[in-house]
Amino acid sequence: MTEGNFVDYIKIYASSGKGGRGSAHLHREKYIAKGGPDGGDGGRGGHVIFKGDKNMWTLFHLKFKRHFRAEGGGDGGSSRSTGKDGADVIVPVPLGTIIRDADTDQILYEINDDEQEVVVLEGGKGGRGNWHFKSPTNQTPRYAQPGIDGKEAWFRIELKILADVGLVGFPNAGKSTLLSVLTAAKPKIADYAFTTLKPNLGIVEYRNHQSFVMADIPGIIEGAAEGKGLGHYFLRHIERNSLLLFLIPADSDDIKKEYSILLNELKQHNPELLDKDRVLAISKSDMLDDELKAEIKEELPKGIETLFISSVAQMGLMELKDKLWSKLN
Template sequence: MKFVDSASIVIAAGDGGNGCVSFRREKFVPKGGPDGGDGGRGGHVWLKTNRQLTTLLDFKYKKKYIADRGVHGQGARKTGRDGADIVIQVPCGTLVRNAETQEVIADLTGEEQEFLIARGGKGGKGNQHFATPTRQAPRFAEPGQKGEALVLDLELKLMADVGLVGFPNAGKSTLISVISAAKPKIADYPFTTLVPNLGIVRYEEYKSFVMADIPGIIEGASEGRGLGLQFLRHIERTKILAVLVSADSPDITAEYKTLLGELEKFDEGLLNKPRIAVITKMDIASEDLEIPLLEEGVKVLPISSVSGHGLKELKDELWKEVSARERSAEPSEEGLGNDAAG
């Protein structure tokens, strides 16, 4: 399936039905009072997350979503039927902006999360509502209100626990293919990975976490060089970053600093995430290679995805960091009680 992480769509909620002008007409009641019914509400437009979706591809083919209008009111005080709502399915991690103002309307990260994006217009009142002692036969009713309409920009930021960052050919795709069920394209040339890949990493018997592999970053990615800038958004939601540098790099320390520099230029907040430095391809490292201390307080783990060296230690460390972030994000019991009361 083709990966698409941005799209623009037009949505319009349904208009409300018009109120009805009608008077009772029954045998032996020659001058019945007004009995015009109300119009039905126009259909709403909802967004709902679907964990089975991983791309915005569908929105490249269908760009307009228009809900039904409400049915007009009828005589005998009959209210028109409400217009049918539309529910638009989007992937978890979809950011929704008003295309005109670029204001963020919603950030949909939860599973089966629903958001009312456009309200249908209210139905108009029938003439029965406008009768007064001095105006007993009103010959007018209220029109239905217009439904809300707007153009949306959708942006997908993948939901993952661990984000892999590195230069092209740093071994990210090989790593994710070995420790998860993901099957990315792997080859010995730059930019083999052209789209983000997600993999579920099984840990011990009943535990797991999600890892994201994005296309390789090159120096200048934050200014638009290469593919890195286009996909860096997909590591903004990750709990941890694993910064990969190949053991055959001519200068491991300089490459590591360059990667951090590109992350900082794109979004300074990325450097606030916990990170682990990973030296890959130890199976082809020179015998005299010394693993440098790249950054104070950051663990450096040498691995080989080919031989399996260091992979258990890497999974142990990643799980420890992921579970620590999950515990810190859990709401307190006091907070849960306040939410329930509200």
């Protein structure tokens, strides 16, 4: 899914370097008529390496450079000198990146730690020089090994947002507004569905200079798990959140029904999502009086802690932060 400079899905081509050729050199020196073989080995080809970078948050840097080729190894020389190893290609990626085989869709690697490196394609080995093949019966071998070819492949790179709290709700539930009030993030806010087309991250400041990360995930619609709306694009981002905060507006026709639809979409996408801790916040609660609140409380879904909040009126937000913090810790 791409909007602006946020990119969380890309397909790239990579090839590692070919190994250098071994040398078939025979030693020649003044006063030494037959010096024998002294050809050195070829250097190895460069690897293709993906490296985690905690300062990155998008795959945007791969949008305009989708082909990566590592350098070939240098050829062996005389006096048993080994050829230079080919330079590796290092591709920096944000934490939460998944690398798949583009043909089989199999997950090959996951990068979740800063400075974590994975070699996705190894460079070809350098060929051995002729001095390796010297024997009592063949004292001047005039052949050496060629270098081994590098490897090539297409990869699908996906990003799953790493956040402590993921906001889950239908379009226009007030997720972006809540994020903008609790954090310094500036998501696009408007009164129409699918205003948010990309996940937005913000850092929530808590007591005693502590903080946690909150992600505003684009709104879910019924059938999202089958790919309706923006289905698969954003459901995968919820997988990496420690805690799910369900947001349903107070003016919803049926809060319990909305909650069960949201829960069902998560279950259809990945049943393990239901193992995560959940909190339900009823947004836009500034329009409710005590009598309406009491009525709504009777109809709330069972088995989930619920709070009444209002982002605009800044109502119940500290209580919400306390609840989220206690669940996270």
